[in-house]
Amino acid sequence: MTTILTQTVARLLVAPTFAVAAAILVKGYADVGDGFAAGVVAALGVLLLFASIGAKETHRILPVRRAFTVAMAGLLLALVVGFAPLLVGDPPFTHYPAPEAPVVRVGTLELITAVAFDVGVFGLVLGVVVGALDYAARARKGDW
Numbered sequence: 001m002t003t004i005l006t007q008t009v010a011r012l013l014v015a016p017t018f019a020v021a022a023a024i025l026v027k028g029y030a031d032v033g034d035g036f037a038a039g040v041v042a043a044l045g046v047l048l049l050f051a052s053i054g055a056k057e058t059h060r061i062l063p064v065r066r067a068f069t070v071a072m073a074g075l076l077l078a079l080v081v082g083f084a085p086l087l088v089g090d091p092p093f094t095h096y097p098a099p100e101a102p103v104v105r106v107g108t109l110e111l112i113t114a115v116a117f118d119v120g121v122f123g124l125v126l127g128v129v130v131g132a133l134d135y136a137a138r139a140r141k142g143d144w
Contacts, residue, residue, distance in 0.1 A: 002052050010052035011061075017045030025122050026109055035118030039125025046130050055137035067131035074123020081117040093117075 025038035049058045058064055085094040095113045097103055104111045 007053050010048045014045050014049060014061075017048070018042055021045070021122075025118055026115075035121030036125055038118070039122045039129070042122070042126050043129035043133075046126075047133060050133050050137060055134070059134075064130055064134050067127045067134055069127070070123050071127025071131060074120045074125070074127055076120070078117055078120030078124060081113050081120060 021038040021042035024041060025035055046058070046062060046064070049061065053061075055064075082093045085096075086092055095117075097112065109115070
């Protein structure tokens with residue numbers, strides 16, 4: 001049984017948790033961190049909600065039932081980015097643009113294929129972990 005304070009703190013921490021995950025995702029391709037770590041951090045935010053306010057209320061706040069779709073979209077994006085270079089004769093997981101080529105920037109973020117790959121990994125990890133949490137919560141309650 002959780003208290004009102006625990007439930008309130010959990011709800012307040014979800015947005016900052018997703019912000020930290022986004023920062024890890026954006027920073028990851030060039031420095032320490034990556035899509036996997038960002039996905040785990042975001043999934044921990046959802047786990048905090050499951051543990052503090054319960055599965056029913058978490059479903060009301062977040063689109064948890066879409067976790068499988070997020071996981072499959074992330075897997076598809078990561079595979080496409082990883083294996084698309086084969087279409088032009090380059091080895092798998094060749095990132096574009098090349099190291100010496102000019103890069104499109106959005107602020108300080110460089111838009112390269114490694115970012116898209118990390119976004120795919122983020123979606124895959126987040127979707128699988130949240131889907132497993134949802135499955136376990138439904139199995140515990142007998143809500144199939």
